[in-house]
Amino acid sequence: MATQTPFFSSISRLYPHVRPILPRLVLGLLSALLASVVALTIPQVLRVLVNESLRPGGRADAVWSASLVILGLGVAEAGLVALRRQFVINPATTVETRMRVSLYGHLQDLTVSFHDRWGSGQLLSRAMTDLNFLRRWMAFGAIMLVVTTLTVVIGVVVMFSMSWQLALIFLAAAVPIMIYGFRFRTRYSKVARRSQDQAGDLATTVEESVHGIRVLKAFGRSREALENFNEQAEELRQTEIAKAKHLAVFSLVVTLLPELALGSGLVVGVLLASNGDLSIGSLVAFFATAAVIAAPVEFCGMLLAMALTAKTAIDRHYEVMDAMNTITSPEDPRRPDVLKGAVSFRNVAFAFQDAPDKPILKDITLDIAPGETMALVGITGSGKSALLQLVPRLYEVTAGAITIDGVDLREFSVEELRTVVAVAFEDTTLFSSSVRHNVLLGAPGASSEAHREEANRDEALEEALDVAQAHFAYSLPDGVDTLIGEEGLSLSGGQRQRIALARAIAARPKVLVLDDPLSALDVNTEERVEHRLREVLADTTTLIVAHRPSTVALADRVALLKDGRIAAVGTHAELLARDSHYRYVIASLDPEPRDLDSELHDPDLSDLDAEEISR
Template sequence: MRGGGIWRVRPYVRPYRTQMLVMLASAAGALVAVSTVPLVTEAVINGPIVHHRGGLVPLAALALALGVGEGILLFVRRWILGRAATGVEADIRNDLYAKLQTLPVSFHERWQSGQLLSRATTDLTLIRIFVGYGLIYLVVNTMTFVYVVALLLHLDVRLGLVTVAAAVPIMITGARFRRDYHSASRRVQDQQGDLTTIIEEAALGIRVIKAFGRHAVEGARFASMARTLQSSSMVAVRLRARFFATLGLVPNLALAAIVLGGGWAVSDHVMTLGGLVAFVTLFLMLVWPVESLGEIMAIAQEASAAIERIWEVFDTPPDIADRPGAVDLDRCEGRLRFENVGFSYSEGGRRVLAGVDLEVAPGETVAIVGATASGKTTLLSLVSRLADVTDGRIAIDGHDIRDMTLASLRRHVAVAFEDPTLFSASVRENLTFGAPDATDAEIDAALDAAQARFAHHLPWGLDTRVGEQGLSLSGGQRQRLALARAILGRPRILVLDDPLSAVDVHTEAKVEAALARLLERTTALVVAHRPSTVALADRVAFLDGGRIVATGSHHELLSTVPGYRAVLAQDVEAPAGPPAWEATAV
């Protein structure tokens, strides 16, 4: 029953080794107890019944004791096992979550979140079922089979060989089932992931779906995906049904042969009546293990496909991690240098950035201006190492940021993205995301600077839970909370990607005044598209096609660089970013 690297769960099962051993011992005990009963029956029939000898009561008492013993052992087994199985599930889930945190942003861009979600839920459940039931019954049934067949051969060699022969067709169909069922269940699990993605997107994109009247189309898309999943599931069901039928049929055929052969043997006096009864009773003990073999093999293959899916995540190398010997930069002056930085999103892919040289002095604010898709967001994401440079290096106070620990890098560098994500948690929890020790006074100051005092007037103040992705807030409100979150930790280096694109002009002016005060002491890299935001900066770097083509003051660039003028002017006519209604909803 190897198949699909199912044994990769071994490290997770190992901590529960003792429980597993106790479990196996109690299973073996129960097996011995229950299979001794037919031997007692044999003694009862051949002794007190056929020959009218005494000793019925002690034999009956023994049978009773064996029954009670088996019951207790079964209880112990189930209880211990339940704990081990849920423990294994929890351990794998924690590791999976931790792994997801270490994987680069590019990984999450490549993977549908529904595929990750279904791995963290459905697939883990399948593994738990395997560890909790499948694995154990696999062992217990094998044990039962070997032990009982040995007893049967001992009772009567010829009838015992009939039993052994019956195992052959089962093994042949079993091997075929295992192969086919593995790929069938892999397909089902992948499609469950696709379906989860659709549900998730529909929930997150509900406003767009409604606004464009797309619910019928989306509903149809979902229904067709669901039908595909159903027909894949039916393939699995058919495979199971066929195999189960074989498993039901073979023992009955064998039983018929045994009753026939046994009948002749008893009438020819080569076998006692008690012996035949014991043989048949013992043989019947095999029926359930054989029939349940189908279920167990199905569980094992589902788990093996699940393990394959989960280990695809585990096997992804984390390409951004602390280097051995990375330094924890304690004090940071805030000097930021890009040295000949180049970047492409995929190996050998198009250069999104090339030859970027830029030095930002401590306390200086540099605005990055450039047309859409010129590489502004990409450049900023390199500073906090959401991705690593492909060429050149980025240095803080002269240290290559790849030689700093990620923890210290992210302590000194705070980021606010254009599309701010808020988590399903209170406003306070969202704000203190990067600065868990922030005091109320510090939170207030950050909210003031970001013009986000509205947070105090939410129904429960800062304890108000904001919905998933902060949907209950307007785009401008979310941006201002994200800005407050970024400045809360008082970072030495602040990286802002168009932080005010969804904020109305009036509020923007106020945020800018507050930011100007804040930025006096902070090194800042700010993507901007409005002249008023650009005016905050000491210097402007103009990015065009992934290269910095000019740096200077706003006025210098305005008079000497036609491209710069065009980008800013374009913006005055048609503001980029979310539609106007979202900005006015602030």
Template structure:
């Protein structure tokens, strides 16, 4: 998993990557900033009114003018509240639209990125980016960004206004406040690093929870719940340690944000009293100066929180864009080829493949595979464990791309076809059958986006697929085929999940079907029924079937033997038994496994 941030980008440039998402609602956000600035200006005008009131009506004891001054302050307060309301009205709804768009694009990006990307990234890391980081960016846009811009402008405007009463007071206030910028810069450097560590640790923690939930049966069966808890506690304690370091950094910044302005107040008070005794400053002007300085205290104090919020948002943006900027190596060509009349010839031409993390001196897992499946032919693929059978089955549909050679469908390199077109021609069923938290109907008809799944035609396709896969148990579920099977289909047995996954491949009505040992979880009798039904389907469909049982080989017209990354023999079962010693060894291993399965079923 990539865990690098974007240290080469300044914080403004890093956050500027959000502009394409923010652009549609930018006028509303700017309106919110102007409303917030107007509210701040109402606050800054009040000290000027108070200074005029102290030196005028109050000094003269003019009761009517004092009442008008009080009314003016009240009006300014009401206007401030109105502008605060307008700020919220301007920014809340647009920010949720930005969040929605980022989250939608993020999910779409996850769908488009190749399987190799998902092999490297922990699901918890992706989940924390999808939910926590995007939500944090939304909250920063609504609150952090608006207040940071407005409060900085308020400080600048208010500081300039301090010179209105006396240049010495304004200069003293600014000079004493200079250390705040140094501490702010130091805070940004330290807090940014800690924030990145914290959010990455939170992603790791989410992964640990997800793994424990999905593996709860294993943990309970082996009595390892306490071990899992101890591991989780160590990870949670590591996250807690980082959060405590973040809190210390924020606390230290707050210390300076509190103490420096108070020191400035004290010095300015002494200086102001001296200036007043010298006749250079009236009581009203001194009162107005400190009213203005007090009005600036909240913007100054808020900088600590807003800076920490800014760094959180920057780190969240970095983490989100790590996914957005990840290179997608499996894409549709700019000018895709088309197969007008598909007949289902599948060919592997000198195919080489190695995983990205393979050592440089390690030989290719697939090292020059040559194999041709004739239209309508069923080919069984056999080989010892680790020979690359499953890897080979991922190449026709471009779950991975070959690193050498080519895979061709009807004479066309699969890389020259659009992914949509290619995956409409090729359907897959995996040994590890994955179902979605949806109805049986939706799971089985997943590959038929050309059908209304509730139409009569879709029902006919569904019934035929379920019948072929011997998955009639689906009709006996509480709501029949409209029963929701639950997360990953874990409410069903392994054999039931495999049969529904096989039904899904059959329902797709593909030109080529690639089956990676789809019957491994079935008992012998059910497997025989499924194989019998499959023969009818495979009579008109090209099929590549990974065989881990000798009974699966019987489905095939021909058998291909994968050895040391290459196809070393192709022929009928009988021919290979006669001509290949390695094939006899592999088949005997499969037969031994079959015997163990049968004995286990008898014992049950």
């Protein structure tokens, strides 16, 4: 359970966002308040009408005059309500959009370790549901809560001016309402927070199930997934019922007690009128005023619930916004005078934030020359992937330093570092867009002239697809402009990996980091990719995690990792000759897979029939 913060402390955090639209909100508040004042004026017209015109000898035309006044007041009230909406709706949606964009931008800046800890559904619910609710609360709930409070205060003052005895009876009902309201606020805040967190967990489950639908179907686990979802949905339903019960009891209290007070007041009022201590007009006006403020009193339960839910939404929003980005650019960034791509690891250690006493990497020292291809091998859990992710600063080293051409990575601007270093992962992530957009995601602009830039980007696209042996893209229905669907799942595994590799190549990096991005390719395709990489990126330093002997053999040198340390460095042949653990690792590497998609597009294999390929 998250720590509970004071209500006004949470609400005050909205001020920087609300400040630009504050004049419009104030005008909306004044419009709503004037509408309530107009509504409270109508009973006073009735009082004058009853006392002056409906008694013996009163003027008949006064009834028509009073009717016209009441009609005018009613039209004025409706106009003021409409004006309130005009003042607040557009600014509130502007604040919602700005907060959503700010949240998204902050999520882009936050470290990978932050995203490792947070479910995507929780972030999605904060970006959509919570901010949508905040917009509705700013445009309606907050204004009406203030107006309702002021309406009740003004109404009670007016009631005291007419009859202090009846007003005291009505006011007596407020004491238990205030006492119960305090308890309601505490209980409802907790259950509202639990509801919003459970909704976020449910969204995470839906997203995971949709992304993993092939796995669920392949293993026949759709029913189990449904049962798990049903349990979570039922927990959320029970929480929503608990919210509804709290609100229902509060609504019962704020509705029943004023009605009982009015019933008692009616008896006392009749007695006062019969004794001549209260005029009939004042009695009518008193109860008409009570009727006007009865609706706000009954409505305050819902408004208070909205305010408490909004407070929870703000807390949830700032849980993300308060998260610190620990991987930042220095105030005075540096870069090498000449960028060659020499990468050096100096006594590097790394441990995850939630397990600082269990380092993944220890005392890593390694030098990679410009243009050299270095393969990393080791058994599962030796720290290969963790080492790669330190180079683009997806994670930060715990100790030691990594340099490019003698400059510490932490002295680079983060943005520039990630143009110098490009990454392709084994688990490819593609976006629901065209092949062109996915490949050119990190490609630098070639010129300020639009037509030249477009021509250069097309050239970069063609070259990247050629190097990655992703020629299949041209045979898709719309060629490279074909939409490949969410996460590129309409493509085969080998196709996705080649698009991801093409994306890294199109970035034209000086350092290329490859986390076994060719695992789904057959040996022939892998060899062609490596050959083209050497041609096009001859000056690019490459650091690659290898899980297959063929990938290792294509590297200039190999670094063997064992228990988070560099155990040996040398060529493939040298390590085979002198290191028994290296021989064990090579023997345990994955067998060479055959990517049928690649083979079907291979001109050397085009004459083979399906039976031969399937062997």
